Amino acid sequence: MLFFLQMRWNHEGRVTLDELLDLQHEETAITREALDSGVCVGMWKVAGQKRVICILDLPSIDELDRVMFGLPMREYLEFEAVWPLRDFPSFAGDVARRYR
Incomplete structure (x- = not known):
């Protein structure tokens, strides 16, 4: 199941620049994996x-919550958009069958 996420860093006045860069360094390692x-x-x-x-690309909405909770920057991320995505061929197939 595909998910689109848009996140904003909300760290102003909450961590020093060095602390922020340390967290981002941890986050980038997880992202690479x-x-x-x-x-x-x-x-x-x-x-x-x-x-x-x-x-x-995750198996379920439950797994999305688990992944988001495990992020090093979770306390400093505002999730502005979290959208489940449906592939277009599947949608087009339903339209062709008139959702029957």
């Missing part, structure tokens, strides 16, 4: 903003 395993389909840092976008 997730990218290598295929759990993370892709992740992008939005240029000029404190925002990250990623697409995850």
Whole structure:
């Protein structure tokens, strides 16, 4: 099951720059593992903003919560958008069958 996530870093006044970079270093290591395993389909840092976008491939919505809870930066991430994604061919098939 694919999920689109849009996250904003909310750290101002809560951690020092060194603490933030340490957390981000931990987070990038986890992200690399997730990218290598295929759990993370892709992740992008939005240029000029404190925002990250990623697409995850997980077996369930339950697993999404587990993954998000395990992130080193969880206390400093605002999840602005979390959308389950449906592949277009499956949608088109339902349309062709008129959802019958």
